[in-house]
Amino acid sequence: MTFWRSKRASTQDKAVAFDLEAASYARFENVGLEISGRTILQDLSLQLNQQRIGLVGLNGSGKSSFVRLLNGLRQPTSGRLEIFGADAVAARKDLPRHVGFVFQNPDHQAIFPTVEEDVAFGLRQLGEDDRLALEQARDFLSLHGASHLAQRPIAELSEGQKQLVCILAVLIMQPSLIILDEPYSSLDALAARRLHAKLESLPQKIVMISHDPSQLEDFDRVVWIEAGGLRADGAPGEILKAYDDDIRAKAAAAGVDDWDRGHL
Numbered sequence: 001m002t003f004w005r006s007k008r009a010s011t012q013d014k015a016v017a018f019d020l021e022a023a024s025y026a027r028f029e030n031v032g033l034e035i036s037g038r039t040i041l042q043d044l045s046l047q048l049n050q051q052r053i054g055l056v057g058l059n060g061s062g063k064s065s066f067v068r069l070l071n072g073l074r075q076p077t078s079g080r081l082e083i084f085g086a087d088a089v090a091a092r093k094d095l096p097r098h099v100g101f102v103f104q105n106p107d108h109q110a111i112f113p114t115v116e117e118d119v120a121f122g123l124r125q126l127g128e129d130d131r132l133a134l135e136q137a138r139d140f141l142s143l144h145g146a147s148h149l150a151q152r153p154i155a156e157l158s159e160g161q162k163q164l165v166c167i168l169a170v171l172i173m174q175p176s177l178i179i180l181d182e183p184y185s186s187l188d189a190l191a192a193r194r195l196h197a198k199l200e201s202l203p204q205k206i207v208m209i210s211h212d213p214s215q216l217e218d219f220d221r222v223v224w225i226e227a228g229g230l231r232a233d234g235a236p237g238e239i240l241k242a243y244d245d246d247i248r249a250k251a252a253a254a255g256v257d258d259w260d261r262g263h264l
């Protein structure tokens, strides 16, 4: 499905020069993020250059904030960030064309009344005509076994169905980089297997947050975020084990079986 690519390439890439073939699709140099005077991320220096990168970390550690920087939903408040070779602040309006973002909470992503309209929206954003965008959205839903959902109101879908629709709404745009913020959180085991296989088959680069280590085992790299900083970064086998060991140690130290002794 390359129907809109020529239009996108001819009209949209002029404003900011992206290098979509750049070896490092993201370069963080001492990047920090403050929101309302609170430090959310600090002193991050790393480059993202693998096909499949997983992000792990405890609740509130800064994972969603980190990936928001990648598609311009947030801008660094210190340091420098380049995405596909372009400055992330200067390029923030153009980033969503190349960096697709599947939200942690589908209710934050879906904005149109019906599934097909929502899936068509991305194509319209890329310059496709309304009627053609809707036709292509229906075909795409059908291709992915979701034609029965096409005309249903998103608000009435189950959480897992919403999550799948939001993933399809991003995939149809064929972005160069796909961000997935806990895409498996509401999926049943069958849907999770299908999504895993689908993601494996995609040619695009993927950065995915997951609390399920089994979904990241076959990735190229795992980055562990802790308290807004980089705790560890490397091969999945090594990082996932270290992360699991750390959780076990924290659980033992905090007495997690006693809810009142833990903290949120």
Ligand SMILES: Nc1ncnc2c1ncn2[C@@H]1O[C@H](COP(=O)(O)OP(=O)(O)OP(=O)(O)O)[C@@H](O)[C@H]1O
Pocket: 035, 036, 038, 040, 057, 058, 059, 060, 061, 062, 063, 064, 065, 066, 104
């Ligand atoms: N809009 C905001 N305003 C103020 N603080 C925020 C905002 N968004 C996030 N934060 C804070 O930033 C920190 C990191 O949040 P973030 O959502 O990035 O964590 P996370 O690692 O994705 O957590 P989870 O696993 O629960 O999704 C938290 O302390 C959170 O309270």
Ligand SMILES: [Mg+2]
Pocket: 063, 064, 065, 104, 181
């Ligand atoms: Mg999050």
